[in-house]
Amino acid sequence: MTISETNDVKAHRLSSEDYIENFSDIHPPLTQHEAFVEADRCYFCYDAPCMTACPTSIDIPMFIRKIQADNPVGSAKTIFEQNIMGGMCARVCPTETLCEEVCVREIAEGKPVKIGLLQRYATDTFMEREQPHPFTRAAPTGKKIAVVGAGPAGLSCAHRLATYGHDVTVFEAREKAGGLNEYGIASYKTTNDFAQDEVDFILQIGGITIENGKALGRDITLDQLSADFDAVFLGVGLPGVNALGLEGENADGVIDAVDFIAVLRQAEDLSQLEVGRRVVVIGGGMTAIDAAMQSKLLGAEEVTVTYRRGQEHMNASLYEQELAQTNGITIRHWMMPKSLAVSDGAVKAITMEKTALDASGKLVGTGEMVTIEADQVFKAIGQTPDAAPLAGVSVELEKGRIRVDQHRRTSHSKIWAGGDCVAGGEDLTVASVEDGKVAAESIHKALMA
């Protein structure tokens, strides 16, 4: 097979209208009538399975009943009581594997109540009507808590603590708060700067100060934080990414998918973004799908996702996989990256070895090679924790991630942690929000004891 000599990576692949169309809201919000009709489908189950399946235990039947009763603002309050990021979760939760998977109407007829879209209807209506903040801050307690990382876990924790009257300082390495909501989620899932609107909404409680550009281990140390504050919450996420370990990995066109998504999310003008004509994405998670989808939407002609195991093993939800396929993306299973073809410092192709499970169930290469031409290769094979900033403080780790108990308390009595950086983290916004909330309750209890 001959490898194309021209490395076709460029911006302005589409008309300006196409960019607007491609990156508009992927799920247009429900109209009021649609919301009423959908809300009427809810059976208001006893001890509802959807509520149990929600990592934040939102009282789903109650918020839907409030929509039914034309009280969307009250409905949003029910949501926010359990999940202050109910607006973002309505957009990014893989509802088909959480609440909607166990909806009795899914069991009965394969058509669950559209809980995610109803949650969005309620929370969007709340935001649009510019309601006063739904919670009141308790009298100041004089306690000070440091939160490291202004992602979903950190902000959720900060909000709950502020509600109790504590003073919270959030240290964030990046320029903006929001974490993956701001930098890591496909843009068509959160349009119109929703992530920042939600941050503003959360800060309305008062008592929370965000210090941007403060990275743990660089500008602040855990030692110092635990000395200066009554408690510390770590929601630092997974700052590193896994490498392919192949020669040529530093060539032009071989890119970390998370970086690509972050750049895209912050871009003022999408037409300025370069994308290859032929894109290969390595990985099987949500990040892989998000990177593949956005490449396609930027005008890439051929986008292939390759995954080393089978479809059933992919972390990306079935819904996300189908979304990608509907958008013309090819997903190829059972192949792992073997070598990169590089010329003039830029990637030209990637050769994959087909894989299979051997008799013992171990993934092995079959020796059969497949070469896919590529102007860009996106790596989405997992993110990694960074233990370096934790050095010197007695916080126990587990496979490089922070070990916490059920209250999200670490082995250090003044330090709690949550979100993707803790052992057993689920890589879900909603799970991070729950971690922050649970930790805040535990911190509050500990400080007020």
Add this chain to the structure above:
Amino acid sequence: MADLSTNFLGIKSPNPFWLASAPPTDKAYNVERAFEAGWGGVVWKTLGEAGPPVVNVNGPRYGAIWGPDRRLLGLNNIELITDRDLEVNLREITEVKKRWPDRALIASIMVPCDEESWKAILPRVEDTGADGIELNFGCPHGMSERGMGAAVGQVPEYIQMVAEWCKHYSNMPVIVKLTPNITDIRYPARAAKAGGADAVSLINTISSIVSVDLDNFAPMPTIDGKGSHGGYCGPAVKPIALNMVAEIARDPETQGLPISGIGGVQTWRDAAEFIALGCGTVQVCTAAMTYGFKIVEEMAEGLSDWMDEKGYATIADFQGRAVPNVTDWQYLNLNYVTKARIDQDLCIKCGRCHIACEDTSHQAITSMVDGQRYFEVMDDECVGCNLCVNVCPVDDCITMVEMTEGSDPRTGKPIDHDYANWTTHPNNPMSKQAAE
């Protein structure tokens, strides 16, 4: 093919579906369209006395309640009788009847409650060739404030008196349309019969305030900040209508009095139920006002298909078949024992049966068995009330099953196959003791 034709007081119509006296029958244009669509008969919107016609409000006349997806469940109106000139109506009735000789055309009438007024209008209506007249003693709003409509229908003596005038001054069949806004429907029905009326039709609309505008604090529909009670109709009133029809059908004093059933008829099934309770025809308004005249096709074909399936060749074959089965509570068999049964294959585990029973009834349905979400009936607590059946969202998932042998685990009493009711029950202080 079943024969749907009816002969009601000698008035023939190709099917039992008549349009009730209401906006859909206010003028020739609408009535022609109805006949073209297949309606068996029409009761022309109520005519008033000669002279300047009544006036209607110029604001909203209707209010409603809705079910899911804005399906209209109940309609309320504050419209009065026809606001068109009597001459025009009479001329149109004459013309339409000539063009549609095979359809029933009844004229509804409401004039002041004095003999002269009725004496004046009756011959004029008779001249149109109309098949009969329906006396509007039912409208609860507007006209009742002027001593007509429900104001007459609520006084049996007046009903009898006017019915007598009508029989005296005309040769037309007389149908008395009854108001449900009374305490016991049998009294006005008996009065109609005593006055010589040939039939009754019921129910007219129910006095109602359909909703309150919480911004303006006024009843809906709101006319310049105020509202007035209206007349309620539509699917929501059908159960009330069925009961009133049944009361008249089984009252020994009115047994056999022809009835035209009205109230929430939406489909063939509703019509069949009214007919089973003794009605000779049914009258429809709200369903037509919601969906247009075409619905009569579904009604006629549905009734015909059901009759074919059941082997009923004519309407008369099943008319009144349910009347003997309507009885007083005191005669219900207290030895009849049922228990709810949940079909676990159909159960979707929503838990509504459990919480309804647990919170509001008899604590007879589990929510958890062996640590699993599982809903089953505990026979030793189940009183057989049927609430779980009614709240279950799945068709046929919960059914009531009769116990035919053994003992009722709730009471410990052996199943008794003999019939026994309250009149002979030992707890009844009025029970009649069997002779020694």
